[in-house]
Amino acid sequence: MKTVNDINFKEKKALIRVDFNVPLDASFNITDDTRIRAAKPTIMKILEDGGSCVLMSHLGRPKNKENEFSLKHLVKPLSDVLGVQVKFADDCISENTSKMVSNLKSGEILLLENLRYYEEETKGAITFAEKLSKFGDVYVNDAFGTAHRAHASTAIIANFFPENKCLGLLLASEIENVKKVLETSEKPVTAIIGGAKVSSKITIIENILDKIDHLIIGGGMAFTFVKALGGKIGSSLVEEDKQDLALEILEEAKKKNVAVHLPIDAIIADSFSATANTRVESVGDIPAGWMGLDVGPKTNELFAKVIRDSKTILWNGPVGVFEMEKFAEGTIVLGKNIAKATQNGSFSLVGGGDSVAAVQKFNLTDKVSYVSTGGGAMLEMLEGKTLPGIKALM
Ligand code: AMP
Secondary structure, eight states, rough: OOGGGGGGOOOOHHHHHHHHOOOBBBBBBBOOOOOHHHHHHHHHHHHHTTTTEEEOOOOOOOOOGGGOOOOGGGGHHHHHHHTTOOOOOOOOHHHHHHHHHHHHOOOOOEEEEEGGHHHHHHOOOHHHHHHHTTTOSSEEEOGGGGGOOOTTTTTGGGGSSSSSOOOOOEEEEEOOOOHHHHTTTOOSSSEEOOOOSSSSTTTHHHHTTOOOSEEEEOOTHHHHHHTTTTTTTTTOOOGGGHHHHHHHHHHHHHHOOOOEEEEEEEEEEEESSOOOOOOEEEEEEEEOEEEEEOHHHHHHHHHHHHHHHHOOOOOHHHEEEEEEEOOOOOHHHHHHHHHHHTTTTTTTESTTTHHHHHHHTTTTTTGGEOOOHHHHHHHHHTTTTOHHHHHOOO
8 A cells, every 4th residue: 555655746736534533622722632743744745745735524523514513623723733824615515615726736735624514424425525536636544533434535535546545644654553563563462451341342352362472451341351250349340241251262362372361459449439438359359339440559560560571562441440540550550561661672552542541641652652543443453354444545
C-alpha cells in the first residue's frame, strides 16, 4: 500500500479523510486536540510538496445538523496547530463548496462541514461518495479512528480513485505499530488485557495467543477467571456465562506455552464508590458484600516482574477502576512499569479505549513507545480483522 510519502503532490489536490472527532466543552473549545495534532504530518507533507488539501471529517453523532456538531468550531484551533489559515465550507457537496474546491491554490487548506450531517455518510451511499470524490486528485485516508467503519468517506470513496489513493502517515504508523507487536516482535512478548468484561476482549485474546509468551489478565474481567477456578469473589464483577470460556482460554494458553498471570490479591471495597471502606484481600477469598476494584500490592509486584523481563508489551484495558483515586494505584503502577521497561529498550503499545485514557490521565503518554489514536479501530486490528478503511486502499 502506498503512503503520502510515495506521491508527489505538487499542484495536486489531496482529498483527505481525517478523524477530527475531538471532545468539545460547552463553549466549543477543544479539550483534547490529540487527533488534530496527529493529522498534521500528513497535511504538512502535502503542502510542502506544493499541493493543497481538502479535509473531511465527522464530529459526534448529529441527528439534525445541530450547531454543537459543526466543524466550524475547529477552524481556529486547526489553523493554529497547522500554522496555516484554514478555509471552511459550510456544507459537504453543494455548488458553492465545489467552487471553493476549484479555487483552492497550492498551499491552501479547505475544511468541509461535518460529514455526518448527511445520513448518506454512515449508510455508505455510493452517490454521496462519488460527489465527494470530485474534490480531489488523490484520496488519502488518515482517519484511523473510523477505519473500522465502511462509510462513504472512509471506504466507498476509494473506489473512485483506482490508482490515486494512499494511506496518510497516521494510519500507516498505526498499522506499523500493531505489526511490531503481532508480527515482528522481539521476545518475550507480553499482552496485558484488563477492563471490565471478558466478552469484549475474548476475540483479541484468541487472536494474540499464538503471538505472545505472557498474558497478564487484570481488571473486572479477571474475576470471571478467578471464580471459574473455584475462588470466592464476593460481589465482584463477573460474567457467569463466560466461566467455561475463561477455562478454555487457560487451557488453550497452556497448549500454546503462554504463561497466564492472574491477580493474586485485590483492593476490595464494601461498595462501588469513591468513599467505600477498603482493604487488601486474597483474590479468591473475597467475602460476600465486598468487591475487588483494583489489583493488590502482591499482584503489582508479580506483574512488575513479568513486564520488566518483556521485550514487547501490548496494553489494553485498566487493571482497576482507575477513574476513582482509591482504585487507581494498580493501573498507575502498571503504567509506570511499562514506562520503565520502555526506557530500558522494550517496545510498548497502548491501544484501545480506556487504557489510552489512563496513560493520558497519569501523564505517561510520552513514556511508552506508541499510543494508538483509535479505540474501536485498534481493538478490531488486535482481533485480527482487516479494517474496511484499510482494505479499500489495497
Ligand atoms: P473496557 O472498556 O472493557 O476496557 O473497561 C474499562 C473499564 O473497566 C473502566 O471504566 C474501569 O473502571 C473498569 N474496571 C476495571 N477494573 C474493574 C473492576 N475490578 N471492577 C469493575 N470495573 C472495573
